[in-house]
Amino acid sequence: MEYRIEKDTxxxxxxxxxxYWGAQTERSRNNFKIGAEASMPLEIVHGFAYLKKAAAHTNHELGVLSQEKRDLISKVCDEILENQHNDQFPLVVWQTGSGTQSNMNVNEVVSNRSQILAGKTYDDEKVVHPNDDVNKSQSSNDTFPTGMHIACYKMVVENTIPGIEKLRDTLQEKSTAFEKVVKIGRTHLMDATPLTIGQEFSGYVSQLNHGIKALKNTLDHLSEIALGGTAVGTGINTPDGYAELVAEKIADFSGLPFRTAENKFEALAAHDAIVESHGALKQIAVSLNKIGNDIRLLASGPRSGIGEIIIPANEPGSSIMPGKVNPTQAEALTMVCAQVMGNDVAITVGGTQGHYELNVFKPVMAANFLQSARLIGDACVSFTDNCAVGIEPNYERIKEHLDNSLMLVTALNTKIGYEKAAKIAKTAHENGTKLKEEAINLGFMTAEEFDEWVKPEDMIGSMKKQ
Ligand SMILES: O=C(O)C[C@H](O)C(=O)O
Structure with a gap:
């Protein structure tokens, strides 16, 4: 490999x-050979490109950066956003907790790429200095949290929420399509009174609606950006009006409603916005886990399971058992949920690590958040397209379970009382018979009365339609 010499202090x-990277990036590459598979997410690099461009424009407008430097910085940032330099950001998540080395990685790439764009060589004096120009009016302590908020906000609105909404809409369609399909309910995993598939699925839709609402509620805090706080939140080395103007420019360039943080000390030293928003992602993971589990259990079988719904058979399930089909989408979905719940622990611990003026767990919080937000969005789309859209009731099995159910006896509580109804259920269970037979044998009612009183379709309560 050919090398050139770069210098830092x-x-x-x-x-x-x-x-294009320089000395500080290379030092980090050599000093942090930790988990090379976990490189700093490209979304964070893009967040930096938005903020460096905004800073260059603001610095120029406020009279502290020349137009030539602004234009060079701006051009390189646009190139980064167009994915022209993806191989220039080699650093890992497991580096300084402030993200300084990734900030410097961006500063160095912008500086050296500007050098080439300006027709200079690396040995010439820097046209755009990485610290004095690209990092002007900034510190890693306010840029990294800003890049983190830009990246996380974009991921949530562009990937996570649309994915969840797609699954929510499909489950709503299924809920409506199956609103008259009465099946046996289960509580404690044991037979209970009936309900419709529509009612059961409406619960899933409501869970996802609440999850989306919870996530959207966190966006306001996430839209606050730290830029302008510089080293400790006081804004040292920034021109007057910088924080507000740079936030406006980030909002303008990204098309998203970012605004300057109400309190820069909080924005540097605490990452409660990330904890809060990931809390909503965890809530959604909990919901998705329940939905995925219900669906795979309802589809279990085909001969020895519950088998009340049929899900698409997408792939051969087994390398050894011919003809076996498995609920693979539910497995992938619930594995994603496990990952998100684990990420929530890392983010919670990260959130506690604000010491005085700076939280120093920034990279791990950002990387885990982005992984969760991406995984949830992608998994919802995969589960929708490859499983949820194809769900159909297994009418035969549903009827069989309903007809055999002992808990239809609950309808008799109001006719003959709980104790007689219990006797019918217990006797039928002991004798392996049906409720109707024992109700008549015990002399509690006639066959006509049983038929009149025990109708599953009349037992689905007042929540018939959601
Ligand atoms: O890199 C910086 O701008 C500051 C650094 O994180 C520090 O506070 O030591």
Whole structure:
């Protein structure tokens, strides 16, 4: 490999000749060989590109950066956003907790790429200095949280919420389509009184509606950005009006409603917005886990399980058992839920690590959040397209379970009382007979009365339609 020499305040460093990054990026690459598969998410790099461009424009407008430098910084940021430099950001998540090295990685790439765009060589004096120009009016302490909020907000609104809404809409369609299909209910996993598939699925729709609402409620805090706080929240080394103007420009460039944080000390030292928003993602994971479990249990069988619904057979399930089909989408969905719940623990611990003026668990919080938000969105789409859309009732099995059920006896509570009704159920269970037979044998009612009183379709309560 060919190298060139780059310098920082600690001295000279060899960097790969074909890369734009500089000395500080290379030092981080060498000092943090930890989990190379966990590189800083590209969404964070893009968040940085938005904020560096906004900072350059604001600095120029406020008279502290030349137009030439603004235009060069702006051009490179646009190139980064167009994915032209994805191979220039090699650093891992497991680095400094402030994200300084990733901030410097962006500063160095913008600086050196500007050098080339300006027709200079690496040995010439920097046209755009990584600290004095690209990082002007900034610190890692306010840029990293800003990049983090931009990345997380975008992921939630562009990927997570649309994915959940797609699944919600499909489950709503199924709920409506099956609103008259009466099946046996189960509580404690044991037979209970009947309900319709429509009612059962309406619960899933409501869970997802509440989850979406909870997630949207967190967006206001997430739209606050720390930029302008610089090192400790006081805004040292920024021109007057910088924080408000730079936030307006980020909102303008990204098309999303970012605004300057109400309190920069909170925005640097605490990442409660990330904890709060991931809390909603965890809630959604809990809901999805319940939905995925219900669906795979309802589809279990085909001969020895519950088998009340049929789900699409997408792939051969087994390498050894011919003809076996498995609820693979539910398995993938619930594995995603496990990952999100685990990420929530890492984010919770990360959120507690604000010491005085700075939280120093920023990269791990950002990476885990982005993973959760992406996984939930993607898993909802996959589960919808490859499972939920194809769900059909297994009418035969539903009827069989309903006809055999002992808990239809609950309808008799109001006719003959709980104790007689219980006697009918217990006797039928002991004798392996049906409720009707024992109700007549015990002399509690006639066959006509039983038929009149025990009608599953009349037992689905006042919640017939949701
Ligand atoms: O990198 C910076 O701008 C600041 C750094 O995170 C620090 O507070 O030491």
């Amino acid at each position: 600690m001295g000279e460093v060899q960097v790969p000749a074909d890369k």
